[in-house]
Amino acid sequence: MVGRSGIPFPTEGIDPQTRHGTVAPGTGGDMRSAPKTLLAWLCDRDRLPYGRFENRFAKTGERLFGRDPNNPTCGETQFRRWTGGKLVGLPGPDTCQVLEAMWPGHTAEQLFGPPPQTDPQAPAFDLEERVRMTAREAHDGADATAAASISDNTIDELRDQVVTLARTYHTRPPAQAYDDADKLRQDIESHRDRTQVPVQQQDLMILNGQTAALSAVAAFDLGYFPSARSLARTASLYGETSRFAPLQAFADGTLAYIAYHTGDATEAVAKANRALSHGGLGDVAHQRLHSIQARAYAHLGDVAASQRAIQLSGEAEHNLRDELHDVVGGEFGFSAERLAMSTSTTALLIGDAWQAETAARRALALLAHKPHGQQSAHVRAGAAADLAHARLLADDVDGAAEALAPVWEVPVDQRKTGIVVRAARIRRHLSQPPYHGAQLPRELRERIEDFTRVSPPYRIGPLVGLLAIEA
Incomplete structure (x- = not known):
């Protein structure tokens, strides 16, 4: 379907x-x-x-x-x-x-053995779902009295749901995040049909654009690159229509990294540069976009421009904030450890193993100091994979095997495109002639194959996603 x-x-x-x-x-x-x-x-x-x-x-x-x-x-x-x-x-x-x-x-x-006797999580889940549904039904019932407009409280409630989805995205499997975002989008769209008030229409367009942007991220994480691109363009269109520049910038940044993951580095640079041209952006937005720009230049082979963008991503500290990247935050934000992880990946692409290892270590250290509930398994695994790759470039296979430990811990349903791509690059490196016949490289290759084989981009992603990952 x-x-x-x-x-x-x-x-x-x-x-x-x-x-x-x-x-x-x-x-x-x-x-x-x-x-x-x-x-x-x-x-x-x-x-x-x-x-x-x-x-x-x-x-x-x-x-x-x-x-x-x-x-x-x-x-x-x-x-x-x-x-x-x-x-x-x-x-x-x-x-x-x-x-x-x-x-x-x-x-x-x-x-073929007996089924589980009990499902200890079911009662809590059922109660949580009942409470959530009761709250929504009660609120919708009260709001049904509106005619040509809807209550501002309704928009506040929808906004809270978007914020919650954005801030908990890192804890959700991408398939679930996509489903939640799509349901929320439909809910927002139904309310747009019930109001003729211009300011409410604009607020709902912005919220609709945010759910489209989150859906684009989830589609990308699942390996559905063409659909991710379409959803990101939808988010950009909502941002343009509502005159909400931060949403346009986020969507253009998403289009940039979709472009370089699908082999179009020139388009990626153009989209990253366009994203940075939007006004009204805060420091976090500039950090994210310069980081994406650096990766795009790296894929294009422009080492000097890539290093310059890396430098700019670390210098974007002007006490500027915007309503999306800072106020909503979460998946729209760009934490210090995520910036460090992105820097390590870009450094690997331009062949700077020392910078890659330094940035990967920084990402892991920053992550370790955050409360457990705020730690992203994806960022930890991505930084660990980059650290392992950097060690392989120094021919330290034992060190690479040690660094990969957090990667194996990522649950199957949270193995997103980013970590699958990094793991595939390590496997390709270990497939080079100098490693043929060696036991540890062979074991790591086989373990990576098992790791990626059951990941969502491989199990449910379309062929175009698999080809891009293997490229």
């Missing part, structure tokens, strides 16, 4: 069996009988009746083994036996490998 913003979302879609009400008893949506195996429990949780299960099973097999007529298959009768706890022993090794790839973190023995 394709979402409203053009992104095919993996958890959406209606199976033909579900559409006609003929899902398998006890699996894939029928809650009348308790699941007999963990596999059945997971199928219920992920809404996978046989038709959708078989389709995902076949696609996973193709990803693992290529288009081969000997790939393992699963007929409907076999599916009933698997989910009904009627299997004696385990299927063949290829079949087990496919199932384990479908649900990373679970072994075949676990999948």
